[in-house]
Amino acid sequence: MTRRPFAPKVVAANDLLDGDAVWLTEEDTWTRDMGEAELIEDEAVADDRLLFALGQANFVVGPYLVDAKATPKGPAPTHFREAFRMRGPSNYPHGKQAGE
């Protein structure tokens, strides 16, 4: 049986105070721009980074690993859910798309 290759990941979460979508950076900080997040190419590292994120309860809520791909502008979503989190709702120009 061949294992499926590991799909690159980022650690996503929501900010504790305002609930905004955030991602974990290589510097152990949280960014509101997914392009600045750490793209994790290795499964063991991903598990380790998620563990770190779970210990960040004073800053974020509900961290999870989610698929991402490398682009010239940094990590980008591969699924529409994460793309919506990056942009904001489609019925009003609110959230990140408004530069908030």
Next chain:
Amino acid sequence: MYHYNDFDEAFVRERVAQFRGQVERRIDGSLTEDEFKPLRLMNGLYLQLHAYMLRVAIPYGTLNSRQMRQLAMIADRWDKGYGHFTTRQNIQFNWPKLGEVPDILEALADVEMHAIQTSGNTIRNVTADHFAGAAADEIADPRPVAELIRQWSTDHPEFQFLPRKFKIAVTGSPNDRAVTRAHDIGLRMVRNDAGEPGFEVIVGGGLGRTPMIGQVIRDFVAQQDLLPYLEAIVSVYNLLGRRDNKYKARIKITVAENGIDEIRARVEAQFEQSKAEWGGFDQELLARIEHSFAPPVFKRAGLEKFNANLAANGAFRAWCDTNLSEHRDPEHAIVTVSIKAHGATPGDASSTQMRVLADLAERLGYDELRISHEQNVILPHVHKSDLPEIYATLRDHGLATANVGLISDIIACPGMDYCALATARSIPVAQEIATRFDELKLEHEIGPLKIKISGCINACGHHHVGHIGILGLDRAGVENYQITLGGDGTETATIGERTGPGFPADEIVPAVERLVGAYLEHRKSEEETFLQTYRRLGMDPFKAALYPEKAQSRAA
């Protein structure tokens, strides 16, 4: 309207103070998220895709102008200037900040409102017919009983950790506008052969992943036995309901797995055992509550002005045709204000619109407003001579859309534009369908047609009981929409049937257009509604319209 007594006031204030402390301890790190989450959910605070969301209860959908103005104030001060009215007669604020939520709850308490038990595995906000106390077809106003149930269920010590959430709906009318058959418990006010008031009790209905129509557990429960009987049902469920599997934890599954007869026997036994403990205090309370729901003194002003306007103004006449319902007083009407302008988000009202509605209610509507489960706002008592002024004011604020009950009066859950549970978006689909049929100028010709859209299997958008139901799913990383047909949320409640494979986002509006085309082609007359045509002909002509390639290949 009911007004808080000292007990209610003290209880709600105490809960605000408790939650303020809990939020402070979460922010300073004394509480973990695991510890905090059940506490915030008990106060209606969710975490969604982009922000926190606060769900505020509007008990049995009833509001006065002061409360509506306070919701507008909250929207402006702590949110983004709007609120979202939901299918459970609640209002949701989509952008509150954690540290400010206690202030919002304090502002709600100032106008006798709260967010308690709008989440969690408790008895949720009790819903009722949005025409309660006004409808011509009503036997009795269901709101006093709904308020009694609110008081009984709020902070009920035995029912704070049920196997799963629990929803109760009440109607006082034989025409069921409260979808009682799709609730954990549905109550229909009836009279027995001796003319005494009581309730038909329906149990085990629900939508979601396993949609079921509720079954009658008792065809008559006398009014004085209602709370003991409800308590017996919820106690039996609390013990018997499954806690091993979230998806099998609702009472509908308990009823389905054990059978209605077994549940009935257990409930009767429990009821016999505990009813003597009640001692009648609840009936004293109910009498006091009933007093506060006494109908207003309806004014007399004649109908000449109304009739003259009706004859002179076509747009006003069209609005009256769709947005008015028969009031129990012949000089009055029930006004449904559509919160479904073509292309707008179903159920979203701006703070300005909320204030306009509050002003109209205060000035011309006996200070009463209702929120319907269909995400519209109701002015339940309006003298017909005041309708022209109401219409003109609504029109000035984008609130005079004449589409109630028509194809663009769509129920839609927030979907993946906001909701963390959603598998696809709902709002853009609703916007596109409404915009498209407005362009076609067909909706009045199509007539009564209910489209209901959910962005996941949990069915907050009631898609199973839509004449056309749309369910948004994630199919291999792409939004995909399944269609059901023939659903009905009224007294003839029916779960819709799936048509077949779903449609991608850019094909769902054309698919709905083909369905409507098939209806227009096959209906016997203009009087035969979509639902009637579907019931007469069944799925075949609609399937053929939806999947033309398949129909062709079968013919070949």
